[in-house]
Amino acid sequence: MSSLHFVVIFFNILHLVTPYLESDGWLNIELHHALDRHNPDKFTFRGNVSIPSLNIGIANVLQEPLNSEDREKLKDLAEHNQFYRLKSYVTFSDATKIDYLTSTKACALANAQLADLLWVSIDTSGSVLAITQTVSGSGNCQDLQVSSEDLENFNTHVIVKQMELAPVPDTTSFIQKLEREREARERGEVKDNRGFFAKYWMYIVPIGLLVLISGATSPDGGQGGGR
Ligand SMILES: *[C@@H]1O[C@H](CO)[C@@H](O)[C@H](O)[C@H]1NC(C)=O
Numbered sequence: 576m577s578s579l580h581f582v583v584i585f586f587n588i589l590h591l592v593t594p595y596l597e598s599d600g601w602l603n604i605e606l607h608h609a610l611d612r613h614n615p616d617k618f619t620f621r622g623n624v625s626i627p628s629l630n631i632g633i634a635n636v637l638q639e640p641l642n643s644e645d646r647e648k649l650k651d652l653a654e655h656n657q658f659y660r661l662k663s664y665v666t667f668s669d670a671t672k673i674d675y676l677t678s679t680k681a682c683a684l685a686n687a688q689l690a691d692l693l694w695v696s697i698d699t700s701g702s703v704l705a706i707t708q709t710v711s712g713s714g715n716c717q718d719l720q721v722s723s724e725d726l727e728n729f730n731t732h733v734i735v736k737q738m739e740l741a742p743v744p745d746t747t748s749f750i751q752k753l754e755r756e757r758e759a760r761e762r763g764e765v766k767d768n769r770g771f772f773a774k775y776w777m778y779i780v781p782i783g784l785l786v787l788i789s790g791a792t793s794p795d796g797g798q799g800g801g802r
Contacts (some may be wrong), residue, residue, distance in 0.1 A: 634733035687712025
């Protein structure tokens with residue numbers, strides 16, 4: 576099992592335990608990439624990804640094979656240690672559109688023979704925070720061992736990842752509170768306003784015990800004394 580498959584399976588399992596969105600939504604993502612080393616701002620259509628339900632998180636990926644011209648351009652990017660840049664135009668269920676840019680080493684993508692992971696990070700309300708591409712191929716461009724025939728078909732897995740914002744412990748203000756209390760104690764400002772029993776229980780309890788014990792033994796002792 577390749578590491579890529581392991582990652583996909585792992586996150587699919589993880590997905591089952593992520594909390595569900597209260598209002599599910601869908602996404603359409605149109606992928607465009609920049610392959611031309613001499614014209615870096617020219618993005619061409621790569622494919623469409625649709626996610627019918629963010630809660631289920633399964634994507635339909637539709638990508639055309641790269642033609643020979645594009646394969647040569649990608650190989651050229653890789654050989655010159657350039658970045659492969661991917662733009663995702665996202666259309667949401669509420670018809671808003673946002674685009675995201677992500678990039679990877681072109682030689683890593685080439686070494687992975689166009690196998691990549693597309694991470695769709697959403698927040699707890701279902702809004703997209705980022706779309707990130709990762710590839711597992713070697714980013715070492717010296718050992719580029721691919722022919723342009725290997726660069727024909729993208730093999731893309733999509734992972735919908737719900738980011739949870741964990742509560743951050745407020746350590747600073749806790750330490751400041753302790754400091755203020757310590758200073759107040761040193762200035763004698765803190766009044767001991769606990770109840771009488773709470774303050775003196777360590778004296779009251781032994782005295783109470785003594786009274787109990789002597790009370791229990793006094794009928795014998797007292798009468799014995801009067802004999
Ligand atoms: C990709 O999706 C867009 C809408 O987002 C659509 O206009 C276009 O025809 C689709 N292309 C393919 C090849 O499915």
